[in-house]
Amino acid sequence: MRDVTELEQRCADAWPALVDQPLGQWRLRAAGGFTGRANSALTSGDPGVPVPDALARVVDFAGRNGMAPTAHVVVGAPVEARVEAAGWRVDVDHPGGAESLVMTGGPAGFASPKAAGVVVADAPPPGWWELAAQRDPTPAQRHVLTSGDRVGFGAVLRDGVAVAAVRGAVVGDLLHVARLAVHPRARRRGLARELMRGLAAWGVEHGATTCALQVAEHNRPAIALYESLGCAEHHRYRYWVANHA
Known part of the structure; x- marks a missing residue:
């Protein structure tokens, strides 16, 4: 561990x-x-x-x-x-x-490079900011979410606009996952799972052997999703x- x-x-x-x-x-x-x-x-x-x-x-x-x-x-x-x-x-x-x-897992275990409609880009695609933070991000939001040596902006796009978003950052061999969000009109379609799989594949391509994410203890649906992808609680x-x- x-x-x-x-x-x-x-x-x-x-x-x-x-x-x-x-x-x-x-x-x-x-x-x-x-x-x-x-x-x-x-x-x-x-x-x-x-x-x-x-x-x-x-x-x-x-x-x-x-x-x-x-x-x-x-x-x-x-x-x-x-x-x-x-x-x-x-x-x-x-x-x-x-x-x-703080949950950890092995991204290679659930990575899917063919995740349908998932893109991981070097810059936020249209609609990404609205889901991950707000339409017009503050300087602090821009700094936290865009800074780093290797940052990926994951999204599921519909008509060129993000309906699901996530941020990934690779630090050494760790893929850090954050800001996973799905537009209310696109929920219950498995997009969060597909997005996690696509981001994991991106992380593995950039040398990640472990992934980590932080989730509030009351967010049981998110915890259940991450557990189904092989992640487990490391500490709190x-x-x-x-x-x-």
């Missing part, structure tokens, strides 16, 4: 924040409020200073970037008890849910906020 800290670091590389400041192995991230992952301190690994001091730096960083102090903490990791002891609390009101699964994380935030 891939090491949790290594996996979290690669997922962070695949989801680049506008500001990404190292603190030992921790990463202080800000991206204009677009997604919790890009606007929180990744606390996997050793920060190089005592945890209370590291959390104080998280608070300072958040203040300088106009955001609430937030820590991305792996459930059950030793640091979690230290974060709680420092007076932080689980963000039960987080828009994406208090807790998320949740967001903690300072009590005064």
Whole structure:
């Protein structure tokens, strides 16, 4: 099984924040409020200073970037008890849910290079932004979703316009999958499954041997889809906020 800290670091590389400041192995991230992952301190690994001091730096960083102090903490990791002891609390009101699964699998196991109607392009095709973010993306959304050494914009097109979308990024041998969405009028036709298969084939072509994705624990339909494709829970994380935030 891939090491949790290594996996979290690669997922962070695949989801680049506008500001990404190292603190030992921790990463202080800000991206204009677009997604919790890009606007929180990744606390996997050793920060190089005592945890209370590291959390104080998280608070300072958040203040300088106009955001609430937030820590991305792996459930059950030793640091979690230290974060709680420092007076932080689980963000039960987080828009994406208090807790998320990180699921992993082997993309070669479900890759299908002949997935009908699936394209994976170097630039977002028409209609992709509306599904993955919004019609007119913010600078932060553009940065997070388009940055990286190897990014693929997957879509199922109908009359040249995306009716299903997904983002893939290859970091080393890891395919990171995110922003899977299907237009309401095109649901229940198996498009999400076909799109995942096409993206997996693209990832394998670019050297991926493992795929990873993050999904909220309450999103049971998505979890069931990923499990049917051979993915399984690797670990969980949740967001903690300072009590005064």
